[in-house]
Amino acid sequence: MTLNSLSLAAKIPQILGQRSAYTPNYVGKFFYFFSCSRTHQNSSLQIVSLSKLNQTQNFTSSIMEDPKRLSLSSPEPEKYSKEMEVAVRAVQMACSLCQKIQDSVISKATSQVQAKDDNSPVTVADWSVQATVSWILSESLGNTNVSILAEEDVQTLSKADKSGLLEAVVQNVNECLSEAPRFGLKAPQMFLTTAEVLEAISHCNSTGGPTGRFWALDPVDGTLGFVRGDQYAVALALIEDGEVVLGVLGCPNYPMRKEWLNYHHRYHRIISKLTPPTSESWDKGCVIYAKKGSGEAWMQPLIRGQKKLVWPNSARPVQVSSIDNPALATFCEPVEKANSSHSFTAGLAHSVGLRTQPLRVYSMVKYAAIARGDAEIFMKFARAGYKEKIWDHAAGVVIIEEAGGVVTDAGGRPLDFSKGMYLEGLDRGIIACAGAKLHDKIIKAVDASWNSSSL
Numbered sequence: 001m002t003l004n005s006l007s008l009a010a011k012i013p014q015i016l017g018q019r020s021a022y023t024p025n026y027v028g029k030f031f032y033f034f035s036c037s038r039t040h041q042n043s044s045l046q047i048v049s050l051s052k053l054n055q056t057q058n059f060t061s062s063i064m065e066d067p068k069r070l071s072l073s074s075p076e077p078e079k080y081s082k083e084m085e086v087a088v089r090a091v092q093m094a095c096s097l098c099q100k101i102q103d104s105v106i107s108k109a110t111s112q113v114q115a116k117d118d119n120s121p122v123t124v125a126d127w128s129v130q131a132t133v134s135w136i137l138s139e140s141l142g143n144t145n146v147s148i149l150a151e152e153d154v155q156t157l158s159k160a161d162k163s164g165l166l167e168a169v170v171q172n173v174n175e176c177l178s179e180a181p182r183f184g185l186k187a188p189q190m191f192l193t194t195a196e197v198l199e200a201i202s203h204c205n206s207t208g209g210p211t212g213r214f215w216a217l218d219p220v221d222g223t224l225g226f227v228r229g230d231q232y233a234v235a236l237a238l239i240e241d242g243e244v245v246l247g248v249l250g251c252p253n254y255p256m257r258k259e260w261l262n263y264h265h266r267y268h269r270i271i272s273k274l275t276p277p278t279s280e281s282w283d284k285g286c287v288i289y290a291k292k293g294s295g296e297a298w299m300q301p302l303i304r305g306q307k308k309l310v311w312p313n314s315a316r317p318v319q320v321s322s323i324d325n326p327a328l329a330t331f332c333e334p335v336e337k338a339n340s341s342h343s344f345t346a347g348l349a350h351s352v353g354l355r356t357q358p359l360r361v362y363s364m365v366k367y368a369a370i371a372r373g374d375a376e377i378f379m380k381f382a383r384a385g386y387k388e389k390i391w392d393h394a395a396g397v398v399i400i401e402e403a404g405g406v407v408t409d410a411g412g413r414p415l416d417f418s419k420g421m422y423l424e425g426l427d428r429g430i431i432a433c434a435g436a437k438l439h440d441k442i443i444k445a446v447d448a449s450w451n452s453s454s455l
């Protein structure tokens with residue numbers, strides 16, 4: 001970034017207006033990943049036998065082999081490595097699809113951007129992503145093995161008066177799937193018919209539960225952020241016997257600099273136009289992923305333009321922040337106060353000694369911010385009676401935990417993904433922290449103030 005554009009950049013929040021009264025206390029710091037050197041490639045032995053390479057060609061012809069999977073020292077592929085790779089590639093595709101739809105929405109008159117209803121652009125994105133991810137998972141992992149629990153159902157889409165919507169979905173899905181080879185995945189041999197697209201969506205009929213394996217998918221998490229041109233996420237998690245074993249979070253609008261999370265995303269759009277990304281730097285957007293028990297969470301940039309995804313796509317490890325002093329910590333929460341009580345968290349923040357204004361961000365991008373070390377605390381206290389859905393949390397929880405953080409309900413218990421589509425038995429709210437010390441303080445503060453709250 002040049003000096004001129006930096007000084008102009010510094011003025012833009014004033015021109016556009018900040019989303020919150022928060023004044024960033026860390027302006028000027030670049031994300032640490034630009035200087036971080038550990039990558040997938042050099043974290044394991046890099047000798048790959050040709051015969052082993054050939055054995056894997058039926059998975060996908062354009063995949064670049066990850067030495068971790070095929071090193072001579074560990075001939076057996078690591079558990080879930082294929083699922084992880086397919087899931088990350090599928091989420092990359094889904095992010096690309098969402099970006100196209102969001103861009104087309106933003107370039108039109110803002111009056112066309114509405115909250116979610118059956119004909120809104122977000123609905124087209126929801127169904128298109130669900131169909132695409134469902135098709136890719138089934139084709140790449142074997143139809144009979146793949147069970148998916150996802151947010152959208154097929155009934156509304158199949159109604160006669162929704163034929164325009166269905167047409168748009170079928171077109172989006174086919175356009176997206178035709179790009180599959182660029183993401184290292186197989187494209188269908190022919191365009192999918194309407195019936196095949198509906199079949200892919202309705203295949204997501206898992207009801208979850210305590211046994212077996214299923215995927216939890218939120219095709220567009222943060223509906224409001226999406227339609228408002230702001231943050232949203234594509235969230236995919238693999239759950240086995242009630243435990244989240246893989247989490248993948250696509251965050252297409254995650255900004256290059258963490259302080260930009262404070263501003264409406266249109267700020268970032270203007271900055272990108274002023275300072276187009278260089279080949280060495282990442283533009284906005286990332287996919288973050290983790291496997292349970294690995295002690296690692298990884299992040300890779302989104303694939304843009306006509307580039308090909310070559311695994312592991314410059315993946316870098318991410319870690320939670322080491323800040324444990326509440327006075328220095330940043331806490332994030334939903335933008336919508338209907339989704340979480342802002343007054344209750346303000347009281348908690350005060351009693352714990354948090355000094356900064358909350359960082360209000362749509363969607364599971366909040367989980368990504370904790371995992372990347374860009375914020376230290378996430379709190380969500382929904383109104384009494386609201387039941388949290390597993391797809392809104394599963395991917396984020398495993399990613400934060402493997403990045404070194406802690407996620408529990410307000411009673412300090414782990415979230416329970418074994419009871420179907422809801423987080424049954426959740427005690428009051430959700431608290432995610434970079435470390436145990438901050439987490440402990442917040443849990444105690446909740447206990448101290450809960451009875452006098454109106455929640």
Ligand SMILES: Nc1ncnc2c1ncn2[C@@H]1O[C@H](COP(=O)(O)O)[C@@H](OP(=O)(O)O)[C@H]1O
Nearest residue numbers: 220221222223224334338339362363382386392
């Ligand atoms: N009244 C409510 N209380 C709490 N969460 C709610 C809610 N209504 C919707 N949500 C959930 O909150 C998610 C958005 O999270 P956030 O508020 O952090 O951006 C929504 O995901 P979708 O946008 O995928 O529907 C939805 O599942």
Ligand SMILES: [Mg+2]
Nearest residue numbers: 218221222392
């Ligand atoms: Mg959601």
